[in-house]
Amino acid sequence: MIAAPNLVTMKGLTREFTSRKGLLGKPRTMRAVDNVNLNLPKGKVTGVVGESGCGKSTLARLALRLMDASSGSVHFDGVDLASLGTSDLRSLRKRMQMVFQDPYSSLDPRYTIAQAILEPFVIQGVAQNAAQQAERTAELLNMVGLSPTVAAQFPHQLSGGQKQRVGIARALALKPQFLVLDEPTASLDVSIQAQIIELLERFQSEFGLTYLFISHDLGLVRYFCDQIVVMYLGRIVELLPNPQAPPRHPYSRALLDSTFAPDPLKRRVIEPLGGEIPSAFNLPAGCAFAARCPKASAQCKTQRPALVVADNGSSVACHHPHD
Amino acid sequence: MALLTLTDVSVTIGKLQPLDKISFHIDKGEILGVVGESGSGKSLTAMAVMGLLHLIGGKVSTGTVQFAELDLTKLTEDQYRRLRGRRIALISQNPMTSLDPVLTVGEQIDQVSLLHLGLSAADARARSIDMMVQLRIPEASVVHSQYPHQLSGGMKQRIVIAMALVADPDLIVADEPTTALDVTIQAQVIQIMVEMVRKLNVALMLITHDMGVVAQACDRVVVLYAGRLAESNSVHQIFATPKHPYTRSLIGCIPTDKLTDGELKGIPGNVPGVMNYPSGCRFHPRCPMAQERCSTEVPMLKAAGSLSVACHFSESAAS
């Protein structure tokens, strides 16, 4: 049970996108994030897991107001992000940062590593003379395990893992409290991924950071996170305050079963999910997962299940959850 | 005799040698996992077997690739062409680019039967639809006349698998066939692929970086690092008693089913690129057991039963 106060609270968070088929077509709307209620406890790691199209990347951007919500709110340390003016928001950004998925494009190719790491200070108007800059750069590089010689190099001279370390150094430069990590290791080799996770673990405990960790890898999320949220087509289908507990939602179960353990003794036969993922523009009535769910009933096809909180703090949005 | 045997195969591209004396075999109907991270040479191994190295300016510089009665390194392009798609089929990573966007998927599967088996159009179609049904593609006859862009990623990959299986090959080389797919779809595609190759007794060389997939699907495993073979063994032995420090560390990098905080341990350092392979044992800069000898002496591949390992300290390596 997590008793820490919440650093970030999201209420009814929704983000819609409208698209028009051709010049004369009728505009259609889809909800990339649909009525998400989520609290991020301070100093803890919250994982958001789901497959492509589930809205987790959009959620990451809404959490930092890199994108405006269509409705609902995000409060950071009690402050409603939507209520902030440009300069207040800019100032607040010192306290909440993001690490991006693709190390190859998250650094401006024309900037040296030193310039990239110092840019947060320049943008936020933190005055530093040359000596201070050099010191801070060396400090940050050392913190993420990079040699100071990297400072004068350009991104294309670094490996993917090294670039990602620079991205982390840049995000931590202004000593934020809240870090959103959007699939930070998805494009890295397994051995490098583990290095980066070790690094992130260390910073989290050392600096008491709050993480919102987005990933499609349930195995990684269960290892790394203190609580897990499973998303499907923009909606939260399950909240697990205990990552190791077996999930109850059929989709979460399927996701878990699909995550193969590195142990041939644990081979399993998976029950295949039938059907196709419905188009987000054309969601069926009822549960969005009903078309593919092995446990779907008539009720599931007509009535959308609400997120029901159980005694142990977990919630699941399903009419027939596993026990 | 094994179906496919690589003996001391080295691949050169220009002045570089990204693959160095690789030896392993696949038996008939067996599923072999070829595991490695980037720069390990696993994709090049696939290309060497398929005879496609010339497309990237490379060639097999030493060693032999024995496939049944043929030495593939000695084939002409014409001879190879008759082999590809018929006796050895390739499934590559991205179904988006494997399929021709201007033909229906059905036509593309039919083509294989028409070309390699000499069937009539009607027979080819029937055979294609039968294969699609076996691969659990719903409403196969409808899907047969659809175009690739109308299908999802997982469905497209099943079509590619159908194209590989329909000519009744002896060997399928699958190069990261599910990396581009969502997790739940990946699991299903792996499952159906394994089911089919078992049913049709086709050998499968499954190239992947995902140890979870290997554990789930393979009979035997070959681990590559920086262009060399590190270890090879049955799948149970490789996970239970890995003899090479890299294999052991690699298994330790996988977060699935690790429960304690801090249990996940990365391998320090970087995966070396082909331009700066370390001397001696290529893993030594990152190896927890490295000694003097490792930086100067290249470890030879030692065999003992089902195990092959290239490490100076494999005898004393505990599990």
Place this chain on the structure above:
Amino acid sequence: MATPSISNPMLMRILRTPRGGCSAFVLAVIILAALFAPWVAPYEYAIQNLASANLGPSWKNWLGTDEFGRDLLSRIIYGARTSLIVGTTSIAVSVFVGMSLGAAAGYFGGAFDRLVMMFVDLSWSFPEILLALILIAILGPGLASTMIAISIAYLAQFTRLTRAQVMALKNETYIEATVNLGAGPGRILFRHLLPNALPPVIVAAMLATGDAIILEATLGFFGLGAQPPTPSWGAMMSSGTAQIFIAPWIIIFPGIAIATTVIAINLFGDELIDALDIRQRLRNS
């Protein structure tokens, strides 16, 4: 994928290729001659000497004289000044205005973007010569009008190019990361987007300069460009048409000058395009 920059090592490499090296050499000669015209040119370009009119090339006048006895070589050298000044200045102004409009349109989008694109499409559909003629008809002939006309004629190209680059790059992750750090549009545009958008614009500007020189010569041919006695290659060719049977060199040599300059520019520009392209391809592999 961001475009690679035009760096010193790249320029050095270009100079080593036969195409790049030769064209750079020729351009250097032309530019230096134009710069140091008063010292290089053997005679004053305006001095008339009717007694020596229409003389062929000789030791006294290397390229001969025109119908007023003026030394052709000197006029061509001074004419280079006109061509180069008009060419480079007009294009420079065009690039500046075009990039500003294009960047703003690409980054902010919306109604402003639509307005800008309407203008771009409109002027794009006119051939440059027609546009220039219309503008000069309004402004009257002369050097200044020529430069304004050329600037406006080529504006659309740079606006469109910059807009496309900015639109492509603004979705790159590093731009999102910079916004995330708190940067405003100004910083994003001037420190990140425009520098990355610059290389293809530079190449286009270079090639457009060649076009602009031809355009200036064309306008000069019709007497709409620089007015006499300012020498202009186009005007020289125009007045040379009357003498074409008695003194063909009057029309030939300015023509060769124009051709040589523009060919050199185009060859160098081609080499630059190739160099940028290779870097791009190597990056991707």
